[in-house]
Amino acid sequence: MKFVKFFSLLFLTTALTFIFLFFNKVYAQSVSLSLSPPLLEVFIKPGKTIMVAYNLQNYGDPVICQAKVLPFEPKDNYGNIRIRSEFEGPIRFSLDNADLKLDQPFFLKSKGRQQILLRLRVPERAPEGDYYYTLLVETQPPPVNEGKASGRAKVTIGSNILVTVTGSETVQIKGKIALFDVLPRFKLNLGFGELKIFDSNDKIPVVAVVENQGRNFIKPEGEIILRGNFGETAKYNILPQNILSQSQRLLSATPSAQIDCGNEKKMPIFCQKPVSLLLSGFFIGKYNLSLSIFFGENTPKLFASTSFIALPFKLIFGFLIALFIAFFIIKKISND
Amino acid sequence: MKKKMNFGKNLTAVIFIASFIFYQLLYLANKIDAISMDSSTYKIESASVSNAAARKGSNTYRLVDTLGQLAAGEATSSGYIVKAGFQYIHSIIPFRFSISKTQIDLGTLIPNTFSTDSTILTVSFGGSGQYQVTAEEIGPLTTLNGSNYIQDTQCDGGGNTCSEALAKPWTSTGAYGFGYNMAGDDIPSDFINNSYFRPFPDRNQNEPPVAVMASNNVGRNRQATLTFKVNIPPTQAAGTYQTIINFIATPSF
Numbered sequence: 001m002k003f004v005k006f007f008s009l010l011f012l013t014t015a016l017t018f019i020f021l022f023f024n025k026v027y028a029q030s031v032s033l034s035l036s037p038p039l040l041e042v043f044i045k046p047g048k049t050i051m052v053a054y055n056l057q058n059y060g061d062p063v064i065c066q067a068k069v070l071p072f073e074p075k076d077n078y079g080n081i082r083i084r085s086e087f088e089g090p091i092r093f094s095l096d097n098a099d100l101k102l103d104q105p106f107f108l109k110s111k112g113r114q115q116i117l118l119r120l121r122v123p124e125r126a127p128e129g130d131y132y133y134t135l136l137v138e139t140q141p142p143p144v145n146e147g148k149a150s151g152r153a154k155v156t157i158g159s160n161i162l163v164t165v166t167g168s169e170t171v172q173i174k175g176k177i178a179l180f181d182v183l184p185r186f187k188l189n190l191g192f193g194e195l196k197i198f199d200s201n202d203k204i205p206v207v208a209v210v211e212n213q214g215r216n217f218i219k220p221e222g223e224i225i226l227r228g229n230f231g232e233t234a235k236y237n238i239l240p241q242n243i244l245s246q247s248q249r250l251l252s253a254t255p256s257a258q259i260d261c262g263n264e265k266k267m268p269i270f271c272q273k274p275v276s277l278l279l280s281g282f283f284i285g286k287y288n289l290s291l292s293i294f295f296g297e298n299t300p301k302l303f304a305s306t307s308f309i310a311l312p313f314k315l316i317f318g319f320l321i322a323l324f325i326a327f328f329i330i331k332k333i334s335n336d
Numbered sequence: 337m338k339k340k341m342n343f344g345k346n347l348t349a350v351i352f353i354a355s356f357i358f359y360q361l362l363y364l365a366n367k368i369d370a371i372s373m374d375s376s377t378y379k380i381e382s383a384s385v386s387n388a389a390a391r392k393g394s395n396t397y398r399l400v401d402t403l404g405q406l407a408a409g410e411a412t413s414s415g416y417i418v419k420a421g422f423q424y425i426h427s428i429i430p431f432r433f434s435i436s437k438t439q440i441d442l443g444t445l446i447p448n449t450f451s452t453d454s455t456i457l458t459v460s461f462g463g464s465g466q467y468q469v470t471a472e473e474i475g476p477l478t479t480l481n482g483s484n485y486i487q488d489t490q491c492d493g494g495g496n497t498c499s500e501a502l503a504k505p506w507t508s509t510g511a512y513g514f515g516y517n518m519a520g521d522d523i524p525s526d527f528i529n530n531s532y533f534r535p536f537p538d539r540n541q542n543e544p545p546v547a548v549m550a551s552n553n554v555g556r557n558r559q560a561t562l563t564f565k566v567n568i569p570p571t572q573a574a575g576t577y578q579t580i581i582n583f584i585a586t587p588s589f
Contacts, residue, residue, distance in 0.1 A: 032434035032458075037420040038587040044416040052418065060434060078552070079466040079588035082544065134586060141580050142439045149477060149486075149577040151440035151564050153455065157433045158586035242589050252552065272525060274466070274552055 031155040032060035040161045047124040054116040058108045064140040066105045069093040072134045074247045090126040094119045130245045134158040173295045174214030180291045180304035200312040204279035205270040208251040212243040222293035229285040253277040283310030429462030433585035447570040448509045454563040466552045466588045470545035473536035477514050479575035488535030489513030503532035512569050520560030522551035
């Protein structure tokens with residue numbers, strides 16, 4: 001009898017130890033989500049409804065997710081967004097999935113894929129204009145880790161939706177070049193203008209900002225042309241990125257040089273903020289840069305230009321140092 | 337005549353030595369500059385791998401597609417036009433955001449001793465324009481009953497006072513609070529090294545989320561390590577302190 005009691009106690013202790021060990025172990029859950037398409041542009045008449053299929057893929061551990069739609073506004077000139085905390089605007093969103101609803105949690109297993117059927121309805125009396133939203137899928141944070149200080153990460157991934165409501169099937173295109181310039185190492189103010197000076201080996205950062213003064217988003221296309229004083233030219237295409245209504249955006253041109261800036265304390269200006277184009281090479285003399293853009297077929301072209309001067313300061317300085325050292329050596333040898 | 341010849345010899349020697357030194361300097365300068373070669377990080381546009389990716393059309397429909405990017409395309413019908421994906425870049429990299437662990441374990445807190453834990457953020461981004469990952473805390477580290485909290489860090493204070501938008505050194509164990517450091521790809525430039533920290537913006541205080549990763553380059557598996565750090569004073573009340581950190585990854589538009 002004592003033998004049975006002893007083994008029962010041993011079994012109970014072992015079982016409890018395992019249970020406590022298992023439940024005390026905090027699972028280091030990883031989350032990895034993909035949402036496509038990353039961008040949706042919709043031109044739609046009032047009274048119409050469309051349905052768009054999104055693919056949500058879970059590459060991490062099983063998660064509980066929730067989909068919602070919130071409006072956004074441009075945060076800066078670089079294409080970043082600020083998501084508003086409350087829904088607003090006339091567009092109505094819902095899900096067509098039988099088992100999913102907006103703002104309600106659903107389970108997504110590891111390596112699982114969920115199609116999100118987003119229905120977008122424009123009421124009959126919706127005012128014409130642009131409305132910008134983000135479809136967000138957010139995960140639930142893990143449970144509280146009792147007895148320990150902890151941060152619990154919640155992951156949200158988004159996809160932007162640009163809606164243009166137009167009854168007449170026309171959009172307002174009203175863009176202007178707000179800025180086109182180079183960011184020089186030195187500036188020399190002369191009476192008749194400003195000289196922008198670079199060293200011949202410098203990377204030349206070019207910034208081009210376009211302002212959309214209309215009520216619909218626009219997509220500029222065009223090119224930046226570099227002309228040297230010996231007649232050489234190079235063309236860089238403008239990527240047709242969207243500029244939202246009543247906002248500005250820094251254009252991007254390609255092919256642009258990319259520099260690994262690292263985390264140095266004193267960084268060049270093109271490492272501190274984005275630029276439209278970074279020219280790389282050996283420049284000497286005066287160069288002209290011209291920007292020409294348009295916003296689609298049968299739209300007027302806009303132009304802007306700037307110039308810069310590049311001289312081999314570093315080479316000249318290096319040669320002068322070398323000359324000085326050589327003179328010093330020769331003089332010393334001659335004296336000896 | 338002899339003086340003139342000596343002068344000529346000296347001049348030749350000067351030019352020869354100067355050229356030698358100059359080329360050595362040039363070689364040295366090039367060697368130092370080698371880190372800023374562009375080729376490894378050039379932006380790749382039109383990264384479609386298939387010759388099937390193209391514009392197609394007829395009198396009754398218009399379609400633009402790209403293989404490899406799900407749902408990228410354009411559909412027109414009576415009353416609406418829908419364009420999905422970044423049409424102009426035809427990317428094969430879908431937008432994806434990962435975090436290596438969601439439970440950040442800062443352990444048992446000991447006064448005047450730093451407690452840290454870290455997680456890795458990974459982004460794959462095939463669009464053009466900027467992607468960004470923002471972060472915010474839903475309130476400071478607070479006990480479960482909500483009666484006590486750990487303040488957000490101000491770093492070492494004085495000239496080294498950090499804010500939600502500016503990282504500063506936090507090395508003094510006499511400086512208390514909760515904050516984070518970033519290291520890796522596409523991080524804000526004020527995180528100069530692993531001693532630089534910022535506090536999280538607090539949503540409960542209506543502070544806007546801040547970008548912890550952002551880039552306008554096409555890239556797969558861009559990784560940054562986010563290190564959480566906390567330090568409490570000896571007077572800190574006992575309890576289980578916790579908060580939620582919300583990471584939001586969005587592509588550009």
